[in-house]
Structure formats: C-alpha cells, structure tokens
Amino acid sequence: MGLRFGRIVAILGLGAALGLLWNGFSGRGLALGRSVFVQRGDEVIEAGEAKARLDRGALFLDARPADFYKMGHIPGALPLPEPDFERAFAALEPRLRRHFNLVVYCSGYGCEASNIVARHLREKGIHAAILNEGWPAWTDAGYPVRSGEAP
Amino acid sequence: MNALRHPGLHLILRLLLGGLFVYASLNKIADPPAFARIVYQWQVFGAVPSNLVAVILPWVEALAGILLLAGIWKREAALVVALLLVVFLAAAGSVMARGIDVENCGCTSVAAKAEAGVFHGVGWFLVLRNAFLLASSLVLVGVPADAVEGRRALVQAEGPSR
Numbered sequence: 587m588g589l590r591f592g593r594i595v596a597i598l599g600l601g602a603a604l605g606l607l608w609n610g611f612s613g614r615g616l617a618l619g620r621s622v623f624v625q626r627g628d629e630v631i632e633a634g635e636a637k638a639r640l641d642r643g644a645l646f647l648d649a650r651p652a653d654f655y656k657m658g659h660i661p662g663a664l665p666l667p668e669p670d671f672e673r674a675f676a677a678l679e680p681r682l683r684r685h686f687n688l689v690v691y692c693s694g695y696g697c698e699a700s701n702i703v704a705r706h707l708r709e710k711g712i713h714a715a716i717l718n719e720g721w722p723a724w725t726d727a728g729y730p731v732r733s734g735e736a737p
Numbered sequence: 738m739n740a741l742r743h744p745g746l747h748l749i750l751r752l753l754l755g756g757l758f759v760y761a762s763l764n765k766i767a768d769p770p771a772f773a774r775i776v777y778q779w780q781v782f783g784a785v786p787s788n789l790v791a792v793i794l795p796w797v798e799a800l801a802g803i804l805l806l807a808g809i810w811k812r813e814a815a816l817v818v819a820l821l822l823v824v825f826l827a828a829a830g831s832v833m834a835r836g837i838d839v840e841n842c843g844c845t846s847v848a849a850k851a852e853a854g855v856f857h858g859v860g861w862f863l864v865l866r867n868a869f870l871l872a873s874s875l876v877l878v879g880v881p882a883d884a885v886e887g888r889r890a891l892v893q894a895e896g897p898s899r
Contacts, residue, residue: 592814601794605797
C-alpha cells in the first residue's frame with residue numbers, strides 16, 4: 587500500500603492550525619511578530635536607525651561578555667556586560683545619567699542580554715534603546731567597528 | 738530483514754516513537770515563549786520564524802505521536818516523525834559546525850538548565866539518539882509488518898487455496 591500524501595499534509599496542516607489557535611486563545615501564547623525577549627517599555631530600533639543615532643552622538647552599550655567587546659564593538663561603545671551588570675554599572679553610572687541617547691546591543695536575536703540590561707537601566711530610571719538583532723545586524727549592514735579594550 | 742518485518746518490533750517502535758513524541762510535545766505546548774527562547778538559541782531561523790516554529794512544531798509532534806500510539810495512519814505519521822528528525826539532525830549539525838553552545842536542546846523539556854550536560858545539550862549524544870529514532874521511524878515507513886501470529890497461522894492453514 588502506498589503512502590497517502592494527503593494524510594501527511596493533513597497532519598502538518600492540522601498541527602499548524604492547532605498550534606496557531608492554541609497560541610492565540612490559550613492565554614499562554616507569544617506575540618508572533620517580535621522577539622519574546624521584548625517587554626513592555628522596550629524601545630527596539632533597527633540598525634539603520636542605530637547608525638543615525640551614532641552619528642548624532644548616541645552612546646552605545648555593549649551587553650556581551652567582555653571578550654566579545656575586545657574582539658570588536660561599535661565605535662565609542664562602553665562595555666556593560668549583562669552577567670556583571672551591577673559592577674560595570676557602578677563605574678559608568680555618572681556618564682550614563684548625563685547621557686540621554688543610549689543604545690544597548692548584544693550578540694544577535696538569540697541573546698537576551700541587551701533586553702536585560704535595558705530593563706536593569708529602566709529600573710534605575712535610565713532609558714536605553716535596544717538594537718534589534720544586535721551585533722550581526724550592525725556588521726551585516728557594513729557599519730564601522732573597532733577592536734581592543736578602548737571604546 | 739525478516740526481523741524488521743516482525744509485528745512485535747513494529748508495535749514496540751510505534752509505542753516508543755509515539756510515546757516519546759507526545760511526551761516531548763507536552764512541555765513545549767504548555768509554555769510557547771519558553772520554547773521560543775530555546776529555538777532562538779539554535780540561531781537557525783531568525784526571531785519571527787523561530788516564533789512560528791515554537792508555536793507549531795510541538796503540535797505536529799503531538800499529532801504524529803498520538804497517531805503512532807493509536808495505530809492510525811501509521812506510515813504517514815512515521816514519515817512525519819522521520820521528516821522532523823531529519824530537520825532536527827540538520828539543525829544539530831549546523832549548531833555543532835558553527836560552534837554554538839546550546840545548553841538545553843529543548844528536545845523534551847523547556848526547563849532552563851534542567852540537567853545541563855551531554856544528555857541535554859546539542860552534541861554527539863543527541864545526533865546518535867536522533868539517528869536511532871530516524872532509523873526506527875524509517876522502518877515503520879518502509880518495511881511492511883508481517884501479519885500478526887494468529888492471522889499468519891490462519892493464512893498458513895489455508896495454504897495453497899490462496
């Protein structure tokens with residue numbers, strides 16, 4: 587007896603329909619159109635907008651671990667690694683409080699560090715925008731980068 | 738080859754695959770955002786496609802698993818399972834080739850760092866396990882089972898009259 591491909595389509599189609607219905611109506615679902623890391627109050631900007639803000643003097647914050655920062659970062663960015671937030675923040679606090687144009691980024695859509703840092707900053711009364719898809723979005727767009735420990 | 742046709746083997750493989758896929762789906766269905774976070778870690782699709790995977794994949798796993806357990810549309814359900822396993826194997830190969838460290842593969846549980854290590858991360862254990870499951874599902878797809886013992890005896894008794 588041969589395989590009935592209609593049945594395979596039915597399994598896949600019914601699975602998709604049930605998944606979408608469950609996501610929409612169970613109350614446990616997620617917003618399909620954006621990263622699940624994004625929370626209320628987050629300002630997410632694309633690479634082009636981030637570049638425009640850099641040109642207008644925005645201060646970038648690198649939420650990745652320090653080694654990544656040394657390998658390459660956005661020009662002028664300060665390291666504010668998420669795992670070491672409190673210590674790094676204490677050193678940077680006066681500068682961050684004077685600056686009203688902050689953008690935080692991490693390793694890409696798979697990392698939550700930029701969202702977490704933005705949330706920590708918000709708790710301290712400081713607003714920072716989040717670069718959508720982070721470092722790879724910046725480098726893929728061909729925007730300038732620097733390496734080493736200096737901003 | 739004859740052993741692969743044994744109806745007992747088919748029953749065991751069906752229950753094993755069906756049970757595993759239903760079990761694996763429950764946790765993910767209960768918490769789509771948690772599963773989406775795990776899909777992001779694989780860094781295969783991008784955020785929005787990953788959301789769709791996180792929402793739909795567990796239900797396809799559950800449906801195929803239920804059909805295998807119930808013995809309905811067995812070969813088609815086994816083929817869907819085989820297709821999923823091929824995708825999982827390709828994704829695991831991609832993650833390993835790129836050197837991405839995925840602590841919890843999200844295969845059967847979305848619990849964060851439940852028991853990090855070889856059995857939960859993406860590595861050779863996962864590849865071998867999925868290869869074994871893929872082989873099992875392909876047996877169900879491609880090898881017809883012999884008639885069960887009672888019927889076989891009946892058929893043999895009827896002998897040449899067939």
